[in-house]
Amino acid sequence: MSLLSVEKLSVNFPLRRGAFTAVDSVSFDLAAGETLGIVGESGSGKSVCVSSLMGLVPSPPANISGRAVFKGASLLDAPGETLRRIRGKEISMIFQDPMTSLNPYHRVVDQIAEPLRIHEGLTRKQARLRAVEAMASVGIPDAESRSRAWPHEFSGGMRQRVMIAMAMITRPALLIADEPTTALDVTVQRQILDLIKTLQREHGTAVLFISHDLAVVADVCEHLAVMRRGVMVEQGRSAEILRAPAHPYTRGLLSCHPALHEPGEPLRVMPELLDPPASEAP
Amino acid sequence: MKGRGPESFSLRRDAWNRLIRNRMAVAGLLLLLLMAGACVIGPWISPYTYYEQDLFNTNAPPDRAHWLGTDELGRDLLTRILVGGRISFAVALAATLVSLVIGVTYGGISGYVGGKTDAVMMRIVDVLYALPFTLFVILLITLFERNILLLFVAIGAVEWLTMARIVRGQVMGLRRQEFIEACQVLGYSQARTLFKHVLPNVLGTILVYVTLTIPGVMLLEAFLSFLGLGVQPPMSSWGSLIKEGVALMEDAPGQMLAPSIALSLTLFALNFLGDGLRDALDPRRSEGAK
Amino acid sequence: MIRFLFHRLVFQALPTLFVLAALSFLLVRLAPGSPFASERELPPQTLEALNRAYGLDQPMPVQFFRYIGGVLRGDFGPSLRMPGRTVSELILAKLPVSLELGFWSLLYAIFVGLTLGILAAVKPNGFGDYSAMTLALLGICIPAMVMGPVLALVFGLWLDWLPVMGWHTPADRILPVITLGSTYASYIARLARGGMLEELTRDYIRTARSKGLTEAGILVKNALRGGVQPVVSFLGPAAAGLLTGAFVVEQIFFIPGLGETIVNAALNRDQFVILGCVLLFGAFMVFFNTLVDVGLALLNPKIRMTAGRKAKHEG
Ligand SMILES: Nc1ncnc2c1ncn2[C@@H]1O[C@H](COP(=O)(O)OP(=O)(O)OP(=O)(O)O)[C@@H](O)[C@H]1O
Ligand SMILES: [Mg+2]
Numbered sequence: 001m002s003l004l005s006v007e008k009l010s011v012n013f014p015l016r017r018g019a020f021t022a023v024d025s026v027s028f029d030l031a032a033g034e035t036l037g038i039v040g041e042s043g044s045g046k047s048v049c050v051s052s053l054m055g056l057v058p059s060p061p062a063n064i065s066g067r068a069v070f071k072g073a074s075l076l077d078a079p080g081e082t083l084r085r086i087r088g089k090e091i092s093m094i095f096q097d098p099m100t101s102l103n104p105y106h107r108v109v110d111q112i113a114e115p116l117r118i119h120e121g122l123t124r125k126q127a128r129l130r131a132v133e134a135m136a137s138v139g140i141p142d143a144e145s146r147s148r149a150w151p152h153e154f155s156g157g158m159r160q161r162v163m164i165a166m167a168m169i170t171r172p173a174l175l176i177a178d179e180p181t182t183a184l185d186v187t188v189q190r191q192i193l194d195l196i197k198t199l200q201r202e203h204g205t206a207v208l209f210i211s212h213d214l215a216v217v218a219d220v221c222e223h224l225a226v227m228r229r230g231v232m233v234e235q236g237r238s239a240e241i242l243r244a245p246a247h248p249y250t251r252g253l254l255s256c257h258p259a260l261h262e263p264g265e266p267l268r269v270m271p272e273l274l275d276p277p278a279s280e281a282p
Numbered sequence: 283m284k285g286r287g288p289e290s291f292s293l294r295r296d297a298w299n300r301l302i303r304n305r306m307a308v309a310g311l312l313l314l315l316l317m318a319g320a321c322v323i324g325p326w327i328s329p330y331t332y333y334e335q336d337l338f339n340t341n342a343p344p345d346r347a348h349w350l351g352t353d354e355l356g357r358d359l360l361t362r363i364l365v366g367g368r369i370s371f372a373v374a375l376a377a378t379l380v381s382l383v384i385g386v387t388y389g390g391i392s393g394y395v396g397g398k399t400d401a402v403m404m405r406i407v408d409v410l411y412a413l414p415f416t417l418f419v420i421l422l423i424t425l426f427e428r429n430i431l432l433l434f435v436a437i438g439a440v441e442w443l444t445m446a447r448i449v450r451g452q453v454m455g456l457r458r459q460e461f462i463e464a465c466q467v468l469g470y471s472q473a474r475t476l477f478k479h480v481l482p483n484v485l486g487t488i489l490v491y492v493t494l495t496i497p498g499v500m501l502l503e504a505f506l507s508f509l510g511l512g513v514q515p516p517m518s519s520w521g522s523l524i525k526e527g528v529a530l531m532e533d534a535p536g537q538m539l540a541p542s543i544a545l546s547l548t549l550f551a552l553n554f555l556g557d558g559l560r561d562a563l564d565p566r567r568s569e570g571a572k
Numbered sequence: 573m574i575r576f577l578f579h580r581l582v583f584q585a586l587p588t589l590f591v592l593a594a595l596s597f598l599l600v601r602l603a604p605g606s607p608f609a610s611e612r613e614l615p616p617q618t619l620e621a622l623n624r625a626y627g628l629d630q631p632m633p634v635q636f637f638r639y640i641g642g643v644l645r646g647d648f649g650p651s652l653r654m655p656g657r658t659v660s661e662l663i664l665a666k667l668p669v670s671l672e673l674g675f676w677s678l679l680y681a682i683f684v685g686l687t688l689g690i691l692a693a694v695k696p697n698g699f700g701d702y703s704a705m706t707l708a709l710l711g712i713c714i715p716a717m718v719m720g721p722v723l724a725l726v727f728g729l730w731l732d733w734l735p736v737m738g739w740h741t742p743a744d745r746i747l748p749v750i751t752l753g754s755t756y757a758s759y760i761a762r763l764a765r766g767g768m769l770e771e772l773t774r775d776y777i778r779t780a781r782s783k784g785l786t787e788a789g790i791l792v793k794n795a796l797r798g799g800v801q802p803v804v805s806f807l808g809p810a811a812a813g814l815l816t817g818a819f820v821v822e823q824i825f826f827i828p829g830l831g832e833t834i835v836n837a838a839l840n841r842d843q844f845v846i847l848g849c850v851l852l853f854g855a856f857m858v859f860f861n862t863l864v865d866v867g868l869a870l871l872n873p874k875i876r877m878t879a880g881r882k883a884k885h886e887g
Binding site for chain 1: 774775776778779780781782783784785786787789793794797798871872873874877
Binding site: 420422423524 | 584587588591592595596599600603709712713714715717718721722724725729812813815816817819820823824831834835837838839841842843846847849850853854856857858861
């Protein structure tokens with residue numbers, strides 16, 4: 001049985017005239033402990049798709065339809081209370097920009113500890129102890145002494161580690177990572193990816209990993225889904241998709257990526273990337 | 283390239299369209315024009331003057347002859363309110379103008395020159411900000427003969443600080459833009475570039491802030507006149523009329539209410555117009571913070 | 573924090589006070605005409621004697637430093653119009669009442685303003701928001717000199733619910749405080765709403781939501797801290813406005829505060845009284861602005877630390 005099963009998920013935003021469909025009838029399944037990567041160019045609807053699962057897309061104004069079942073519970077029409085029990089406990093999320101995702105007014109340790117205080121009813125002291133352990137486990141040196149720091153005293157990479165520590169502290173069954181490395185420089189990217197992979201293996205957490213970078217996704221994820229303008233155009237095992245992409249869009253993505261590119265062939269630039277689709281302008 | 287950024291013309295047009303689509307702003311504008319028009323024209327066509335007393339007809343209720351009744355000395359209240367409105371509008375406009383000239387020049391230079399000059403100039407503004415203005419105006423009034431002209435200058439002289447800050451911020455942002463750099467390449471003088479090319483692009487912001495300054499100045503004038511430190515009798519202003527009305531509140535509440543309503547309506551009009559202008563010129567900001 | 577405070581006092585408060593003192597003193601002394609030259613023509617000898625008696629025959633810097641020295645010892649000089657009375661006496665007799673009025677009004681403004689503003693921000697464009705912002709608009713467009721008489725008329729004279737004169741019982745305080753505080757409550761409501769709404773769009777609010785925090789928890793634990801910062805910044809100007817706004821309210825409700833003293837001094841051109849009040853109010857404002865800065869630093873760790881570092885460099 002799958003951990004998360006999404007069927008015909010659509011999200012559209014009403015505009016002054018008509019509506020804009022950001023996610024169009026997307027379906028996928030994710031088993032416990034499995035890793036699924038979603039790739040697609042900027043604006044293809046990846047973030048909206050996963051945020052809507054967490055109830056983070058405000059509706060109204062958005063219209064959300066379809067089904068998403070997580071551990072037998074329906075997510076999309078869940079009452080607020082149910083959703084809150086799942087968020088941060090069963091499903092955690094980390095975001096693209098670590099510089100703005102942490103609250104500047106709270107100490108790092110308290111932010112990491114917060115899910116424990118919410119979901120496991122720990123006292124401040126107990127939660128802090130666990131938070132310091134978590135900081136050490138994501139590779140923050142001198143976790144003990146740095147725990148009382150404020151977010152602005154940390155670098156981007158450090159902050160993303162903090163976000164990961166926070167997300168993993170309740171041992172969630174599913175981690176949603178929305179482009180967690182996009183805002184970081186290349187060396188730090190590598191470290192964060194390795195960290196996610198390690199934690200994923202250690203705890204058997206299922207990961208929904210989003211990126212616009214095929215190489216990154218292929219590295220972390222067993223399974224792959226390709227999104228384009230709100231539609232999932234192709235999904236399957238990463239290795240197979242990389243070897244034999246079925247959809248022309250995937251082929252396009254592949255051929256303009258130097259790292260995955262066959263040596264000797266000319267590097268291409270995707271026409272779609274140069275020429276944004278007309279439907280996209282909000 | 284006649285002294286403005288490439289897009290400012292269409293921007294201004296856009297803003298105007300947005301403004302006239304905003305019903306409250308249009309209502310505010312019309313109300314303001316109405317009030318100002320009445321205050322300017324009213325006293326001319328009124329059969330009464332603001333000072334003529336009629337001691338046989340004091341504190342009269344409204345009737346056909348005196349639409350809002352008469353005051354303690356038998357003077358026509360409507361005429362006194364309209365003349366008072368002239369004072370309020372005149373003080374507001376003149377003081378705003380004074381603050382505009384000082385504030386825009388100061389802020390423009392500070393932002394345009396930048397560097398150490400800017401730091402020093404803004405430090406001065408910071409220090410001045412921390413002074414108790416209203417009392418400072420009272421001090422000025424105490425020292426010099428009380429006359430309206432002084433009131434204009436005193437109020438204007440203390441109201442320019444915020445304008446200077448705002449203009450400086452805008453100018454700093456503009457300075458780096460290409461069309462300004464182009465002016466420098468073309469060899470225009472610094473002053474010409476600042477006054478002909480930079481400042482016109484800040485006009486929108488200045489306009490918004492002017493609509494916010496006017497009510498502030500009006501209130502300050504009303505405050506001083508209420509305390510008896512502003513216009514001197516027999517001349518009237520809304521503040522002094524309210525003050526006179528308060529004394530007679532129990533027997534003739536209308537004398538307090540009528541100038542109060544005039545003052546509040548004008549403030550409403552200015553607020554609606556100001557909010558509308560702000561939204562029209564900066565549609566992005568209006569969504570969240572309104 | 574100590575360092576921050578020290579820095580704030582030495583580099584901002586003191587220079588401001590000095591500039592204020594110098595500027596207003598110069599203004600007073602440079603103003604045309606002798607301070608005694610108002611009603612009747614005085615014979616030159618009398619004038620000279622008066623000048624000597626009040627120390628006005630000394631060179632300007634001597635006068636200035638003598639005056640400042642006096643002020644530092646709590647002596648604001650003599651009243652020029654009420655022989656034998658000092659400015660300090662005149663001010664101290666009335667100051668407590670004005671301060672109390674200002675204090676309650678500030679509390680009222682903060683409480684009502686924050687409540688309205690936060691209520692409005694919880695559901696923007698909803699009914700609560702609409703009502704709160706309409707109230708705020710009313711508060712801004714109906715100044716104290718209008719609201720006071722109207723409240724007195726309705727609740728005092730017509731309904732006879734509340735007293736409209738004097739300053740003795742707690743009930744005496746209600747109408748004046750509402751009159752003086754409402755405008756500031758309105759500004760605070762607007763600022764709080766704007767601040768909260770802006771804060772609620774931040775990425776870390778999304779993070780908080782994704783952790784499973786309740787909406788109330790998000791509001792209180794995450795948005796409030798940043799959302800009230802504009803309000804705290806506004807408290808400096810608000811306190812200054814309340815102190816002077818009190819003059820009008822005192823007149824309307826017959827409250828024996830500083831307002832009357834100041835107005836009379838201004839009408840009589842009693843310069844040292846006004847000068848003393850300018851300095852006193854200036855000191856209040858500096859004190860309050862320092863308090864506000866401390867408040868902001870307590871709210872925002874980033875300000876706290878940069879200010880501390882800056883202090884280390886400069887101090
Ligand atoms: N609240 C909203 N209202 C209207 N349109 C929206 C809203 N949120 C997102 N969109 C639109 O939905 C589309 C998909 O956005 P989304 O953020 O999911 O893209 P993405 O694939 O995550 O891109 P990126 O890689 O840049 O993060 C975009 O075109 C965006 O403009
Ligand atoms: Mg995204």
